[in-house]
Amino acid sequence: MTEQITRALEELASEFGIQDLDQFFQSAWQSSDLTDAEIVAELIERTVEDLLDQHFLWLHVVESEDCERLIPDGWFSFVAVHPRNRMCVTFQDKKPWKDISCRVQIRTLQDAIDAVVTLAELIKQNLQKEG
Amino acid sequence: MEKIGRERIIEVLEEVYRDVAGDPEDSFQSFLDDFREVRDPEMPIYWISETIIGAVERLSGRQFGWYVEALKDEYNFTGEFAFICVEPKTHRCLTAITDDLGNCSVSVILPITAIDEAVRAVQFFLSLAVEANKGGEM
Numbered sequence: 383m384t385e386q387i388t389r390a391l392e393e394l395a396s397e398f399g400i401q402d403l404d405q406f407f408q409s410a411w412q413s414s415d416l417t418d419a420e421i422v423a424e425l426i427e428r429t430v431e432d433l434l435d436q437h438f439l440w441l442h443v444v445e446s447e448d449c450e451r452l453i454p455d456g457w458f459s460f461v462a463v464h465p466r467n468r469m470c471v472t473f474q475d476k477k478p479w480k481d482i483s484c485r486v487q488i489r490t491l492q493d494a495i496d497a498v499v500t501l502a503e504l505i506k507q508n509l510q511k512e513g
Numbered sequence: 514m515e516k517i518g519r520e521r522i523i524e525v526l527e528e529v530y531r532d533v534a535g536d537p538e539d540s541f542q543s544f545l546d547d548f549r550e551v552r553d554p555e556m557p558i559y560w561i562s563e564t565i566i567g568a569v570e571r572l573s574g575r576q577f578g579w580y581v582e583a584l585k586d587e588y589n590f591t592g593e594f595a596f597i598c599v600e601p602k603t604h605r606c607l608t609a610i611t612d613d614l615g616n617c618s619v620s621v622i623l624p625i626t627a628i629d630e631a632v633r634a635v636q637f638f639l640s641l642a643v644e645a646n647k648g649g650e651m
Binding site for chain 1: 578579580582597599601603604605606609617618619620
């Protein structure tokens with residue numbers, strides 16, 4: 383699965399003119415320009431869709447340590463909703479609280495692969511629960 | 514759920530706001546007036562959305578999953594908030610909408626800079642809660 387995800391990430395990244403994917407992930411979270419972090423989020427979302435062969439409605443939050451300069455800290459939160467039945471497919475019952483988002487850290491290519499796996503697994507579980 | 518009047522909604526907004534702000538003498542209406550006039554970026558803007566959410570949950574007697582973001586222009590908060598509301602039992606995203614052109618969104622954006630807008634926001638979320646209770650198509 384890792385190879386499949388890496389290939390999908392590389393293919394999508396080439397659309398943005400990104401050559402060295404690992405280098406891109408390593409620099410994106412430290413860049414004061416939020417654009418790169420936004421691209422990271424989009425790459426993750428589209429790779430998850432590619433893997434599950436389904437489209438979702440997404441909302442992502444690029445977290446930042448410094449709320450004034452808004453430099454990303456490598457943490458992202460993703461909310462995905464099924465476009466037809468409107469189910470929140472990133473919903474998690476993490477006792478004692480419930481969470482509508484999935485929070486992942488993406489600072490390297492390996493983190494990105496792990497994030498795709500985490501999101502895809504969670505979405506798949508939720509889709510199965512909902513029949 | 515019976516229809517809840519404007520006065521009752523304002524009463525609950527004020528109750529919740531006092532809990533949120535931790536000040537029994539403070540008022541939600543005056544906080545909104547201050548925000549509208551000053552637009553101080555240091556103001557605890559999320560007190561507004563916390564108050565709305567608290568009022569919705571208190572009046573509906575239910576809890577929901579929320580995501581909120583206070584929107585900004587280049588420098589300041591605009592007084593608009595993006596909300597996502599999810600029903601925790603069915604996982605249905607109550608704020609997912611499709612417009613006339615077929616564009617989909619998971620969030621709704623509501624302006625909350627005055628007490629009337631706050632009341633409208635609460636009424637809107639209560640109407641979503643009613644739909645969620647029905648469990649039918651929205």
